[in-house]
Amino acid sequence: MTAPTKTKTGAPLEVSALHAAYGPVQVLHGIEFRVDEGEAVVILGANGSGKTTTLRAICRMVSTSGSVSVYGTSLAGKKTEAVTKLGVAHVPQGRGTFADLSVDDNMRLGAFVRRDKDVQKDIDGWYEVFPILGSRRAQPAGQLSGGEQQMLAISRALMGNPRVLLLDEPSLGLAPLIVKDLFERLKQVKLDRGTTMLVVEQNANLALAMADRGYVLEAGLIAISGTAEDLRTNEAVRRAYLGY
């Protein structure tokens, strides 16, 4: 276990011997990985391999054992809200939209942990990036299309000025062109803000194109790890996840 001391020197995200279970069903069997400052790391894996559970375990949304630390601060015993306060933003699978709240309110909730005065300015900034969100700011967010909701989810998460962004299958249910655009945007965010990212994705092609490094999960264990380039050229990964 990492000592619960606050040091700025620790990596943005360090995970070791992480186990997680839903009731009696053990999903993660002790995984270990780290994400360094400014890196984008992708977790690949088939359905049921534990990708989503890994992100949920980091945010303490599933019963876990093992150690997770954010910039050297151990998350043991912390609540989900407290993990967010440490600068971790999580865009859950299905986007986690506040469906009956307005787009504006969704954006304000993204900035809930912030204390500064620039919230409205930043919201307007995102409406310039995604004009469709701006033109629908007063509408209930549940009425946006799937792609628009994904844009909203990502801008909402970034409204909190997170140091670490966790993305759970951002491409799920979106048309190929929109997915491509989405990954372009993420790449831009990474360049502009230097936000550290951990992305869980089934679309290995696009994810590896924006990532620096990657891990492949198989049945709750890390089977392969390496740089994005390594994974792209790895025979097993190529056959199983890239499909050629």
Place this chain on the structure above:
Amino acid sequence: MELLLARLFDGVSSGATYAVIAVALVLIYKATTLINFAQGELCMIGSFIAYAFAVDVGLPVIPAVILAMVMTALLAAGIERTLIRPFDPSNHLPLVIITLGLLLLINSVAGMIWGYDPRRFPGVFPDGTVFEWGVARLRWYTVGTLITTIVLLVLLSLLLNRTKVGLAFRAVSSNLESAALSGVPIGRTLQFGWALAAAVGTIAGVLFVSDPFRQIEPTFAARVLIFASAAAVLGGLDSLWGALVGGLVIGMVESMLIGYLTFIPSQMGLASAVGVLIIVLLIRPNGLFGSRRVERV
């Protein structure tokens, strides 16, 4: 004509009191998406605390009610912390059972302290009438209750829609998991919801029992809660202003049906109100003003 007006005033009078209790129900429902069976008893205990300050201590009635609101809010916050928070907020059945248990517990405690003899609650509004025409009397009590309810609704709307704590409140009721991921303190927000609903419930209870035609005793809330629930569901369960309209409609239906359809015995007033509720829900399943959840995926 006189008689119609009389029945109209009667309907508004009882409707306004149903409405204000319905507002408390809607509040706690919005906070927890839970029907809180103990809410009526919190109204009752709040009224009794106000009674104790006003009659036993001898305070003027308004400060007595404010003190009672604070104490009932603290009581509700304590209940939330000890009996509700240890349980998973997304699993409703155990929580509903706990609120049912609380209903019985609070009721017995009140019976133990104050007994079951009805007592006269000091009037909040002046006695007498604003307007009188034969048998039709518009009482100060009716006008006062209606105005208090509307002021309360305006204040609550501002609190929920214009403040950060209101945003947290709406986030928790909209999507518990995303609220936690946004850093909203779930436990404290739900506790705030309980306290707020208890404070509003105290006003509701006091308004109900301060009618010179009524008295305060530990079982009053159980009866009126049925009307108030009907009003809340009719209004849409998650709409504050719907609760006001729902309360007025139920009060009006009760008074008009019994007044004009003489074959309906007056004991059936509640049943006929529920009948109207069922018809409305058949046509509008989300009530008159309830938000229909539209979500594209």
